[in-house]
Amino acid sequence: MNSNCIGGALHLPLILFSFSHRILVAHPKIPPSRCFLSKATMSSLSQPPSPPLAEKVKHEMELFGDVRVDNYYWLRDDSRKDPKVLSYLQQENAYTEAMMSGTKIIEDQIYAEIRARIKEDDISAPLRKGSYYYYSRTLEGKEYVQHCRRPIPICDAPPSVHDTMPTGPDAPPEHVILDENVKAQEHGFYSIGAFKVSPNHKMVAYAEDTKGDEIYTVYVIDAETRTLIGKPLVGVTSYVRWAGNDALVYITMDEILRPDKAWLHKLGSDQCNDSCLYHEKDDMFSLDLQASESEKFLFISSESKMTRFVFYLEVSKLEEGLKVLTPRINGIDTSVSHRGNHFFIQKRSDEFFNSELLACPVDNTSATTVLIPHRASVKIQDIQLFSDHLVVYEREQGLPKITAYRLPAVEEPLICLQGGQAVQFIDPVYSAEPSESQFSSTILRFSYSSLRTPPSVYEYDMNTGESVLKKIETVLGGFDAFNYVTERKWATASDGTQIPISIVYQKNLVKLDGSDPMLLYGYGSYEISVDPVFNKARLSLLDRGIIFAIAHIRGGGEMGRQWYENGKFLKKKNTFTDFIASAEFLIEQKYCSKEKLCIEGRSAGGLLMGAVLNMRPDLWKAAVAGVPFVDVVTTMLDPTIPLTTSEWEEWGDPRKEEFYYYMKSYSPVDNVKAQNYPHILVTAGLHDPRVMYSEPAKFVAKLRDMKTDDNMLLFKCELGAGHFSKSGRFERLQENAMTYAFLLKALNMIPTCGRM
Numbered sequence: 001m002n003s004n005c006i007g008g009a010l011h012l013p014l015i016l017f018s019f020s021h022r023i024l025v026a027h028p029k030i031p032p033s034r035c036f037l038s039k040a041t042m043s044s045l046s047q048p049p050s051p052p053l054a055e056k057v058k059h060e061m062e063l064f065g066d067v068r069v070d071n072y073y074w075l076r077d078d079s080r081k082d083p084k085v086l087s088y089l090q091q092e093n094a095y096t097e098a099m100m101s102g103t104k105i106i107e108d109q110i111y112a113e114i115r116a117r118i119k120e121d122d123i124s125a126p127l128r129k130g131s132y133y134y135y136s137r138t139l140e141g142k143e144y145v146q147h148c149r150r151p152i153p154i155c156d157a158p159p160s161v162h163d164t165m166p167t168g169p170d171a172p173p174e175h176v177i178l179d180e181n182v183k184a185q186e187h188g189f190y191s192i193g194a195f196k197v198s199p200n201h202k203m204v205a206y207a208e209d210t211k212g213d214e215i216y217t218v219y220v221i222d223a224e225t226r227t228l229i230g231k232p233l234v235g236v237t238s239y240v241r242w243a244g245n246d247a248l249v250y251i252t253m254d255e256i257l258r259p260d261k262a263w264l265h266k267l268g269s270d271q272c273n274d275s276c277l278y279h280e281k282d283d284m285f286s287l288d289l290q291a292s293e294s295e296k297f298l299f300i301s302s303e304s305k306m307t308r309f310v311f312y313l314e315v316s317k318l319e320e321g322l323k324v325l326t327p328r329i330n331g332i333d334t335s336v337s338h339r340g341n342h343f344f345i346q347k348r349s350d351e352f353f354n355s356e357l358l359a360c361p362v363d364n365t366s367a368t369t370v371l372i373p374h375r376a377s378v379k380i381q382d383i384q385l386f387s388d389h390l391v392v393y394e395r396e397q398g399l400p401k402i403t404a405y406r407l408p409a410v411e412e413p414l415i416c417l418q419g420g421q422a423v424q425f426i427d428p429v430y431s432a433e434p435s436e437s438q439f440s441s442t443i444l445r446f447s448y449s450s451l452r453t454p455p456s457v458y459e460y461d462m463n464t465g466e467s468v469l470k471k472i473e474t475v476l477g478g479f480d481a482f483n484y485v486t487e488r489k490w491a492t493a494s495d496g497t498q499i500p501i502s503i504v505y506q507k508n509l510v511k512l513d514g515s516d517p518m519l520l521y522g523y524g525s526y527e528i529s530v531d532p533v534f535n536k537a538r539l540s541l542l543d544r545g546i547i548f549a550i551a552h553i554r555g556g557g558e559m560g561r562q563w564y565e566n567g568k569f570l571k572k573k574n575t576f577t578d579f580i581a582s583a584e585f586l587i588e589q590k591y592c593s594k595e596k597l598c599i600e601g602r603s604a605g606g607l608l609m610g611a612v613l614n615m616r617p618d619l620w621k622a623a624v625a626g627v628p629f630v631d632v633v634t635t636m637l638d639p640t641i642p643l644t645t646s647e648w649e650e651w652g653d654p655r656k657e658e659f660y661y662y663m664k665s666y667s668p669v670d671n672v673k674a675q676n677y678p679h680i681l682v683t684a685g686l687h688d689p690r691v692m693y694s695e696p697a698k699f700v701a702k703l704r705d706m707k708t709d710d711n712m713l714l715f716k717c718e719l720g721a722g723h724f725s726k727s728g729r730f731e732r733l734q735e736n737a738m739t740y741a742f743l744l745k746a747l748n749m750i751p752t753c754g755r756m
Contacts, residue, residue, distance in 0.1 A: 049098045051713065052091035054701035061634070064657045068670065070634065072701045076694040080686050089686070089697065092715040099714055103741045103750055111737035114537045115730060117477045125457040125471035126165040127436055127445070128152065130201050133165040137176075143729055144180030147195055147204075149223075159441045161459040161468040177204055177223055184727070186210075188720045191727045193238025194218075199295055200245045203229060207238040212687040212721045214238070214257070218250060220267065233271050239289040241298055244315050249277065249298055251287050257642035257689050259287040262300045264318065277322050278302075278311060283645040292338035293385045293439040299325070299336050305526075305649035308333040312343070325365055338362070339385045340410035344371070346380055353561040355380040357392070359414045371417045379560040381529075387440050389462045390417070393433070398500045398558045400432040400531065402446060404462040421465055427453060429488045429502040431531035445470075449533040451504035451548070452484035475536055483508060484542065486532070491551070491578075491585035497566075499578050500552045500559070502532035503591070509545035517621075517747050518547040518592035520583055524555035524575040525604035526650065527564035537736040544749065547591055551582035553608075569652050570662055576611040583619055594619050598743050602626035603691060603723065606682075610668025610699060613677060622679035622712075622746035624739055627688055627723055631695040632667035633660065642689050669695070672702045676709040679746035681739065684717040693717055712746065 059073035077085045100107065120140040126133035131152050136145040150165060151172040166172070184190035187210040194207040194216075204223050207216040218233040218240050233240075237259050239251040248265045262277040280287055280302045288301040298313040300322060307330050311322040325343060326334040333348040343365065345358040352374035360368045372380065372392065381400075382393040387410075394401040403420035425432060427450035435445040435457060444460040454473040460466070487503040510516050519541060523530045530550055538548055552558040555567025555575040567575040583599070586592055599620050601609045606628020613623055629635070636654050639645050652659030664670050682700050684693040700715040707713070716738070718726060726732055744750050 049095060051095050051704055052088065053704060054088055054697075056705070061637075063637070063654075064660055066660070066664075068633070068664070070669075070698070071705075072698040073634075075697045075701070076692065080693075085694075086719075089693070089717045089719065092697075092700070093717060093719075096714040096716045099712060100738065100741065100745075103745050106744060106750055107737045107741035110540050110740050111733055113477075113540045114733045114736060117475050117479065117536045117539065118729075119474040119476055122474065123148075125445075126150070128159055128163065128438060128441075129197070132201060134197070135165070138729070139181070142181045143727075143731065144184050144190065146176050146180070147178040147206075148174055148176050150174050159438065159443055161443055161461050161466055161470075175224065177226065178206060178221070183208070189727045194240050196240060196242055197223065198242050198245050202245070205240055205242065205248055207236070207240055209238075212685060212723070212727070213689050214723070215253070215689075218248070220248070230268050231270065233265060239287070241289055241291045243298060243313065243318055247318060249289060249300075249313065251289055254283075256283075256640060256645070258283060258646060262287055262289065262322075277313070283639070284648060286646055290335075293437075294338050294387075295439070297338045301335065302328070303333070304646060306331055306333070308335065310334055310336045312336070337383060337385050339387065339390075339407070342414055344383060344385060344390070346383060348561065353565075354378060355561075357383065357417075369414055369416075371414060373416070377560075379557070381557075382434055384434050384437065384444070385439070386437070386442070386444075386462070388442065389444070391434075391444055391462075392420070395529065395558065395560065398552060400430070402432055402444075404444060404460070406462070421462070423460055423467065427451075427486055429486055429532045431533045451486045451502060451532045451534060452481045454479075454481075454534045454536070473534075473536075475539075479539065489585070489589070491582040493554075493574070493578050493581045495574075497554070497574075497578070499554075499582050499585075501582055501586070502550045502552065503547065504532070504542065504549075505547040506542045506545065509543070510547060512590055514587070514590040514593050515596070516545060516547050516592055517596040517598070517749070518549060518586065519598045519600060519743065520549050520551060520579075520586065521605075522551045522553055522579045522582075522599070522601050522608050523603075523605040524553040524567055524579070524608055526555075527557035527561070529557045531558075537733065537740075540736075540740055541743070544744070546743075546747075549582075549586060549591070551579050553578035553582065568650055570658070572651065572662075573611075573666055575608060576615060576666065579608060579612055580616055580619065594621070596621055596747060598622040598624070598746065600624040600626070600739075601628070604629050606630060606691070606696070607632065607668065611666050611671075613680065614668060614671040614673065617675055617677045620678040622681075622743055624681045624683075624742070625696065625699075626683045627685060627691045628668070628682065628696050628699065629691045630668035630699040633663050633670055635692075635695065636663065641692065669699050669702060672699070672706050674706050674708055677703065677707045677711060677713070679712040679742075681712075681714045681716070681742045683735075684715070685721045685723055686717055686719045687721065688723040690723045712742070714742065 054072055056071040057074045059070045061068045122138050124136045126135040132149040134149045137148050138145055189212045191209045192206055196205045202223055205220045207218045209216050216236050216238050218236055220229040237251045241249050243249050246267050250263055251259045252261045254260045260280050263274045264277055265274045284304045285302045290299045296315055300311045301308055309328040310325045312325045313322055325336055331350055335346045337344045341362055342359045346355050348355040356374040357372040358368040359371050379395045381395055384391040388407055390405045390407055392403045402423040405417045405420040430450040433447050435447045437445045442462050444462055447457055449455045454475050457471040459468050459470050484504055485507045489501045491499040493499055553575050554563055557564050597620055606625040609623050609625040610628055610630040633654050635641055636651055654660040654663050682696045684696040686693050703713055
């Protein structure tokens with residue numbers, strides 16, 4: 001998401017292009033009538049290459065007397081090694097590169113802009129744990145982080161919001177526990193999914209993915225010497241937790257990558273001797289693993305989209321195995337934590353759809369007490385426990401809230417909580433999320449961000465109410481938050497529902513008269529809240545006069561559980577019509593025009609893109625669909641594909657006639673028409689376990705065959721990555737730069753002859 005220019009007037013200095021180094025040098029003396037594109041480049045732009053045409057091989061699928069023809073079914077290859085398929089993907093990549101060759105210089109400029117805003121040598125806000133400060137460090141020019149710690153000087157004073165990690169020549173030495181840069185040298189892709197320090201701080205377990213398929217190997221190392229302890233655990237998820245100092249609990253997946261088994265591993269033993277704690281055989285359920293803040297219990301949950309039940313494992317009594325904490329009851333969703341003599345249970349049901357908070361004695365889990373009752377207008381999203389406090393993360397009217405409650409002494413009974421202390425925020429739209437804190441402390445740590453406020457870490461004294469900023473992400477290049485305006489607006493959906501929209505723009509560049517370009521982002525699935533957070537890369541759009549907005553449409557979780565329920569199953573089309581209504585509202589309010597409105601969504605948000613492109617292609621100038629879930633019916637009919645079975649409670653089960661026809665009516669691949677479409681960029685990852693690369697590939701192939709316009713249709717498949725693109729922090733910036741260059745090209749905001 002980036003910006004460049006408005007109303008045909010560029011807000012850039014005059015530039016001289018140096019093709020040999022792909023750099024831009026300010027040169028204000030060059031006359032504005034000069035053409036900066038070489039004749040060869042101009043020729044290539046006037047004679048674009050022919051797009052690759054996927055072979056059409058008729059494949060019929062019949063259900064309920066309905067026959068669907070998929071001419072590109074052959075593009076699916078589970079092994080990802082079919083030469084014919086790989087050749088097609090490579091042709092698409094080559095075509096995209098050729099089509100974007102004329103914008104390569106602006107792409108390189110944007111990349112340079114984004115990277116120049118990054119303080120490359122930096123550390124995260126140190127977290128005090130035990131007798132150490134833990135933090136991560138980035139180094140200049142390096143793609144990955146170092147995981148570090150530094151001893152805390154001996155001090156009798158309790159932790160305070162004013163504590164700072166000592167540095168300088170007299171400070172205790174820094175110790176690098178793990179340097180991802182060293183580990184990544186042997187791999188084209190490298191990602192750490194978990195980094196867990198043992199309770200005694202002597203060991204670290206970390207989960208490593210070197211392919212992008214989210215199948216991890218877990219290593220245990222000595223925290224001081226970095227030497228490997230025992231053999232690694234292979235073929236596991238990133239769910240791994242310490243069970244004391246001598247054991248780990250982890251989760252593995254079945255053949256469709258569904259987390260289905262929880263295991264106990266004793267250090268020093270072979271993985272083949274590990275004991276299975278629980279096997280979830282229902283293929284609509286997946287396992288999750290969490291540790292209590294007190295570190296005394298591990299919680300293994302089995303969850304579908306509607307039901308969640310929990311087992312507990314007492315760390316000091318591993319031999320007793322798992323015990324049921326909350327029973328398996330269809331439609332009841334529970335999550336659990338622990339403090340003192342009580343478990344704390346967040347419980348959702350059809351009756352209490354926004355959750356209530358309960359507590360029960362550890363030795364009598366059926367004797368529950370209501371601590372915070374259900375409220376129809378406030379959603380309990382998460383809780384965080386401390387030895388003397390409870391912190392509740394809620395949502396009201398689409399905005400996050402953080403409230404801290406003082407708890408009675410451990411030996412005293414728990415009663416309904418009232419009079420909590422709320423943390424105050426300043427931006428009209430923002431994000432506020434939990435951050436790891438010390439259980440024994442009175443200091444709450446949380447992260448805060450807004451569309452104009454860089455990610456910030458605060459520490460909040462729950463006794464005094466004092467809040468201290470511990471770290472704000474540095475943004476180089478003269479960034480000033482006061483140059484940007486954030487707003488919150490409400491669009492009216494077709495059924496009268498009010499849809500919140502978060503907006504940000506550069507106040508010195510935007511006219512708000514309908515002539516400004518805009519990028520509208522949407523998601524709207526899985527009850528996920530897409531909160532308005534800061535993005536350094538996005539400044540390259542905002543500083544070119546492009547407005548950025550997020551439509552918080554139904555299917556997400558921003559407005560509570562019912563908001564989600566009203567955007568799934570047989571109400572899924574509300575997600576798409578809400579997005580269209582948001583766009584029409586923004587046009588009516590003169591934030592943009594349909595000639596300058598671009599849209600973007602990823603994954604399930606890519607489904608949104610595909611659906612609204614088919615429904616209202618006239619409303620958009622350009623669309624970016626990242627790893628889009630667009631072949632809904634075919635995928636949801638195939639239980640061998642990862643996520644299918646567990647998502648029948650999200651999209652519906654098309655083996656049932658009602659769901660089949662409803663899903664077919666919006667599935668993007670099934671609804672491509674012979675009509676004009678806007679400019680479109682589609683991305684995919686060859687090793688993506690969430691959205692198989694063949695879905696976007698088929699969508700593009702069908703669009704190429706049927707669309708009636710000459711607008712750009714570009715497809716880029718990362719052949720060495722998965723769902724989340726490349727793994728290096730600078731590598732990912734290149735994708736941002738390419739996407740923004742595509743948008744600028746679609747908006748006719750690329751410098752050419754006489755337009756400087």
